[in-house]
Amino acid sequence: MIKYVLKRLLQLIPVLIGITFLSFAMMRLAGGDAVTYMYENAGTAVSQEVIDKTRAEYGLDQPFLVQYGKWFAGMVTGDMGVSYVSKKDVYDTFVEKLPATLLLTVSSVLLTMIISIPLGILSAVKHNRWSDYVIRFVSFIGNSMPNFFAALVLMYFFSIKLGWLPVITTDNIALSLVLPTLTLAIAMASKYTRQVRAAVLEELNKDYVAGARARGVRGSVIVWRNVMKSSMLTIITLLALSIGSLLGGTTIVETIFMWDGVGKMAVDAITMRDYPIVQAYVAWMAIIYVVVNLVTDILYHYMDPRVRLGGDQA
Numbered sequence: 001m002i003k004y005v006l007k008r009l010l011q012l013i014p015v016l017i018g019i020t021f022l023s024f025a026m027m028r029l030a031g032g033d034a035v036t037y038m039y040e041n042a043g044t045a046v047s048q049e050v051i052d053k054t055r056a057e058y059g060l061d062q063p064f065l066v067q068y069g070k071w072f073a074g075m076v077t078g079d080m081g082v083s084y085v086s087k088k089d090v091y092d093t094f095v096e097k098l099p100a101t102l103l104l105t106v107s108s109v110l111l112t113m114i115i116s117i118p119l120g121i122l123s124a125v126k127h128n129r130w131s132d133y134v135i136r137f138v139s140f141i142g143n144s145m146p147n148f149f150a151a152l153v154l155m156y157f158f159s160i161k162l163g164w165l166p167v168i169t170t171d172n173i174a175l176s177l178v179l180p181t182l183t184l185a186i187a188m189a190s191k192y193t194r195q196v197r198a199a200v201l202e203e204l205n206k207d208y209v210a211g212a213r214a215r216g217v218r219g220s221v222i223v224w225r226n227v228m229k230s231s232m233l234t235i236i237t238l239l240a241l242s243i244g245s246l247l248g249g250t251t252i253v254e255t256i257f258m259w260d261g262v263g264k265m266a267v268d269a270i271t272m273r274d275y276p277i278v279q280a281y282v283a284w285m286a287i288i289y290v291v292v293n294l295v296t297d298i299l300y301h302y303m304d305p306r307v308r309l310g311g312d313q314a
Helices: 002-029 034-041 048-058 064-076 090-125 130-144 147-161 173-204 207-214 219-247 251-256 262-271 275-303 305-313
Strands: none
Touching: 002 064, 002 275, 064 275, 090 130, 090 173, 090 219, 090 251, 090 262, 090 275, 130 173, 147 173, 147 251, 173 219, 173 251, 207 219, 219 275, 251 262, 262 275
16 A cells, blocks of 8 residues: 555656646746736836836746746745735745635535435435436536526525625624535535436446345345445545545635635736736645545545556556
8 A cells, every 4th residue: 555655646746846837837928027017006107127126036037947946946845935916925825815715615515415415315216206307407407507606696595685694704704604605515516416326326226236135135225335335436536526626716606705715815816916826826726636636546445446456457
């Protein structure tokens, strides 16, 4: 197991370097000047000498490879630079925004699992019955709605019409968390319900299930002890994808509800061309997906004997 983990880690190092290099290059090639835009956004008219001096202060007058090398070395040692806009340390700013995103991630994933797993199992067990049709129809509608549309609908009913929940984030974190969580869970639970249904239905049609039924094993025992164990790989994959995307910050939802997480921070930084913040966000996204993929592979290796015994061929 240790050898397998080390091998996967070594394979992921060039991936991280490549992602950070490409993102750094694309931001530099996107056009426009961050220093000029910073002064224009502040409504300050300055001379070219001041702009050149500021560029030299931030190291933007140096060759591209030198800039990337210094930034990468700083990132590895925990020094991500200083924000062009707030003048605060990028690492401190990022750490300040991260708890809000973590809270939203945990609540959304928990609600999604609570909804999707029971409904997916019920839909598979009641295959082609009225309950299956209802669940599939509702999940199709939920999966078809974009996050921004679901957010607006929830805001209209729960905030404007009923007045139960705040429209945007307030000091009451518990109430403010409800609408963003529901918005994210609607789309994820709808998609995952169909995936869980497909995985469970595939297992129910296998020979070992027919043999268990012939031996008189109860249906609930077959589902929870056998079918769900075989379907866990699919559920783990879905969970890993959700955690990766949510930890990266759901930019649309966080912006709509003014949820002060890393997603909203990234949108604000992109708008103001705050390169150090954007670069830190891209590096965070890359690390999250690499780590999530690594953990998923390790879980596969642990749970599926075919992966352990068959190696790469499995």
